[in-house]
Amino acid sequence: xxxxxxxxxxxxxxxxxxxxxxxxxxxxxxxxxxxxxxxxxxxxxxxxxxxxxxxxxxxxxxxxxxxxxxxxxxxxxxxxxxxxxxxxxxxxxxxxxxxxxxxxxxxxxxxxxxxxxxxxxxxxxxxxxxxxxxxxxxxxxxxxxxxxxxxxxxxxxxxxxxxxxxxxxxxxxxxxxxxxxxxxxxxxxxxxxxxxxxxxxxxxxxxxxxxxxxxxxxxxxxxxxxxxxxxxxxxxxxxxxxxxxxxxxxxxxxxxxxxxxxxxxxxxxxxxxxxxxxxxxxxxxxxxxxxxxxxxxxxxxxxxxxxxxxxxxxxxxxxxxxxxxxxxxxxxxxxxxxxxxxxxxxxxxxxxxxxxxxxxxxxxxxxxxxxxxxxxxxxxxxxxxxxxxxxxxxxxxxxxxxxxxxxxxxxxxxxxxxxxxxxxxxxxxxxxxxxxxxxxxxxxxxxxxxxxxx
Amino acid sequence: xxxxxxxxxxxxxxxxxxxxxxxxxxxxxxxxxxxxxxxxxxxxxxxxxxxxxxxxxxxxxxxxxxxxxxxxxxxxxxxxxxxxxxxxxxxxxxxxxxxxxxxxxxxxxxxxxxxxxxxxxxxxxxxxxxxxxxxxxxxxxxxxxxxxxxxxxxxxxxxxxxxxxxxxxxxxxxxxxxxxxxxxxxxxxxxxxxxxxxxxxxxxxxxxxxxxxxxxxxxxxxxxxxxxxxxxxxxxxxxxxxxxxxxxxxxxxxxxxxxxxxxxxxxxxxxxxxxxxxx
Numbered sequence: 023x024x025x026x027x028x029x030x031x032x033x034x035x036x037x038x039x040x041x042x043x044x045x046x047x048x049x050x051x052x053x054x055x056x057x058x059x060x061x062x063x064x065x066x067x068x069x070x071x072x073x074x075x076x077x078x079x080x081x082x083x084x085x086x087x088x089x090x091x092x093x094x095x096x097x098x099x100x101x102x103x104x105x106x107x108x109x110x111x112x113x114x115x116x117x118x119x120x121x122x123x124x125x126x127x128x129x130x131x132x133x134x135x136x137x138x139x140x141x142x143x144x145x146x147x148x149x150x151x152x153x154x155x156x157x158x159x160x161x162x163x164x165x166x167x168x169x170x171x172x173x174x175x176x177x178x179x180x181x182x183x184x185x186x187x188x189x190x191x192x193x194x195x196x197x198x199x200x201x202x203x204x205x206x207x208x209x210x211x212x213x214x215x216x217x218x219x220x221x222x223x224x225x226x227x228x229x230x231x232x233x234x235x236x237x238x239x240x241x242x243x244x245x246x247x248x249x250x251x252x253x254x255x256x257x258x259x260x261x262x263x264x265x266x267x268x269x270x271x272x273x274x275x276x277x278x279x280x281x282x283x284x285x286x287x288x289x290x291x292x293x294x295x296x297x298x299x300x301x302x303x304x305x306x307x308x309x310x311x312x313x314x315x316x317x318x319x320x321x322x323x324x325x326x327x328x329x330x331x332x333x334x335x336x337x338x339x340x341x342x343x344x345x346x347x348x349x350x351x352x353x354x355x356x357x358x359x360x361x362x363x364x365x366x367x368x369x370x371x372x373x374x375x376x377x378x379x380x381x382x383x384x385x386x387x388x389x390x391x392x393x394x395x396x397x398x399x400x401x402x403x404x405x406x407x408x409x410x411x412x413x414x415x416x417x418x419x420x421x422x423x424x425x426x427x428x429x430x431x432x433x434x435x436x437x438x439x440x441x442x443x444x445x446x447x448x449x450x451x452x453x454x455x456x457x458x459x460x461x462x463x464x465x466x467x468x469x470x471x472x473x474x475x476x
Numbered sequence: 477x478x479x480x481x482x483x484x485x486x487x488x489x490x491x492x493x494x495x496x497x498x499x500x501x502x503x504x505x506x507x508x509x510x511x512x513x514x515x516x517x518x519x520x521x522x523x524x525x526x527x528x529x530x531x532x533x534x535x536x537x538x539x540x541x542x543x544x545x546x547x548x549x550x551x552x553x554x555x556x557x558x559x560x561x562x563x564x565x566x567x568x569x570x571x572x573x574x575x576x577x578x579x580x581x582x583x584x585x586x587x588x589x590x591x592x593x594x595x596x597x598x599x600x601x602x603x604x605x606x607x608x609x610x611x612x613x614x615x616x617x618x619x620x621x622x623x624x625x626x627x628x629x630x631x632x633x634x635x636x637x638x639x640x641x642x643x644x645x646x647x648x649x650x651x652x653x654x655x656x657x658x659x660x661x662x663x664x665x666x667x668x669x670x671x672x673x674x675x676x677x678x679x680x681x682x683x684x685x686x687x688x689x690x691x692x693x694x695x696x697x698x699x700x701x702x703x704x705x706x707x708x709x710x711x712x713x714x715x716x717x718x719x720x721x722x723x724x725x726x727x728x729x730x731x732x733x734x735x736x737x738x739x740x741x742x743x744x745x746x747x748x749x750x751x752x753x754x755x
């Protein structure tokens with residue numbers, strides 16, 4: 023089909039996960055027209071358990087509590103627990119979409135296969151109907167990319183890995199404990215998924231080894247009877263200096279969990295806040311019960327044996343690489359996202375210096391809840407889109423000011439460890455403060471943006 | 477003098493680190509038959525009523541809810557915690573306006589689509605605080621508690637009703653009597669309504685004295701006052717209306733509780749006509 027359907031001033035949103043939904047909702051709320059495209063038959067993205075690219079597993083729960091994880095204009099139900107399950111999260115996204123009338127603007131089973139530039143900084147978006155295979159192209163004033171960055175597995179390579187006689191899996195294929203039940207298991211990686219899988223393996227496998235590159239801080243979900251992330255936010259709100267917060271966090275960890283080394287875990291080789299926080303109260307418990315044997319990095323594979331860097335080895339039936347994901351934009355020429363090697367370098371993790379009508383939402387890994395940030399990213403993008411429609415020159419000034427800050431990181435003063443895992447890491451309060459300032463700037467540029475809105 | 481913020485408030489540190497507790501909510505509703513199956517684009521929007529100081533959802537159920545449902549609107553009314561048949565009575569002494577905002581937000585998320593918020597008196601202030609974070613379809617403020625804070629009213633209250641003023645300052649509930657709330661009701665009916673009034677949180681009352689900054693509010697706003705209001709004076713209504721750049725609609729002859737007083741039909745039609753026309 024060569025006919026391009028002109029969608030006028032409308033924006034396209036790629037993906038109907040939480041960031042896509044938020045972008046769509048805020049665009050519509052500010053009076054713009056918008057279409058959302060989702061390759062699956064349902065919304066929710068990563069949280070749509072049965073979707074091909076969903077990476078949540080049966081036991082997934084949030085690792086941050088509701089207050090700053092939820093959309094600020096659509097709180098999670100009081101009936102939900104502090105740390106809701108992925109089932110509840112999915113129901114929550116559905117009721118958000120229903121409440122704000124997003125379903126009429128969402129196209130399911132529609133895989134975006136290409137986003138290419140058209141004249142006047144517009145974009146041709148081509149989608150394939152996953153049932154019929156038919157392709158259609160529509161032209162938009164702008165595109166919000168919200169296809170997520172936790173679905174394209176990053177698989178490491180160790181010497182001898184190809185000769186390993188056991189099974190090798192990535193956490194992307196891990197949907198439940200069935201993968202490990204009754205087996206000798208090696209879990210690789212101490213991200214939050216790695217720790218969850220290690221714990222679940224401890225409960226179900228014959229033996230569990232947990233290989234990590236370094237020692238980490240394993241933070242409890244509760245400390246002193248309160249969700250610990252809420253206490254952390256209180257300390258941040260008080261604007262205590264980083265050094266003092268480090269001392270306080272480490273003391274609390276020492277008081278509530280204890281000395282990691284006494285459990286046989288390695289001492290962290292880095293300062294607090296230098297790696298993405300791990301929130302897992304059970305890992306240390308199972309290490310203490312001998313159900314998880316901590317191991318350093320893998321040295322090599324040899325038949326059914328895995329050798330570790332400290333010279334020890336173990337017989338393994340199944341390896342689960344919980345080694346994370348890489349961002350992947352198969353529908354777009356990478357040059358539009360200002361790639362540095364394998365990852366985009368953006369302004370506010372949203373705007374790309376390559377073009378003013380492309381915005382990214384969700385390319386963040388906050389040290390806290392995600393969807394409060396999703397809301398404000400969506401709001402900033404929508405306000406910018408509305409300004410472009412009304413006063414292109416003012417919008418250009420705002421865009422220029424934004425991309426002048428391309429590559430600026432929001433680390434809360436810490437130096438993140440060099441790892442693909444920290445490409446998109448942000449300190450949530452510092453980041454949100456920046457977004458608040460951006461909104462101040464752009465909302466004061468055009469009072470009419472507000473007047474135009476419903 | 478703008479009382480509205482020009483840009484969005486992102487940082488809600490207090491809500492993030494010490495979130496409001498939950499309480500059982502009483503939500504009354506009447507949904508006209510066939511409404512839920514009608515197309516979203518053409519059906520009338522839901523209306524959510526938020527009551528005022530010491531009142532409860534019951535005050536809307538008396539006349540307004542059935543009459544509005546009769547006109548095709550799905551109507552809902554929530555009792556804020558510690559009021560009506562909602563929970564949280566024991567904790568009323570520790571309740572702040574933010575808890576009421578939480579109760580209204582929770583109620584909103586259970587509605588099938590964005591409602592028009594109709595707030596009365598203290599409920600009008602709570603509704604504005606809700607609109608500070610959520611975009612309702614419309615915002616109707618009826619005899620609203622002053623956005624600039626009611627502190628300026630204290631000298632008058634001390635002069636005219638010193639015992640009431642002392643009671644409020646000591647943490648008691650502001651006494652609301654029939655002659656303050658109604659102008660056109662027979663004695664027995666007025667007494668029946670006054671009997672149903674409950675207690676108010678002392679902290680929420682203190683917060684009513686303080687100025688509030690909200691916004692940006694992007695939806696249509698209606699402000700309704702009455703010159704015969706003996707609880708909220710005309711100045712409060714005017715300042716609130718000015719904050720949103722609208723002219724207040726005045727309904728002479730009706731008292732503060734315009735959903736219960738004689739003449740409630742007139743007040744309701746002002747609100748519903750506005751919803752039909754603007755929202």
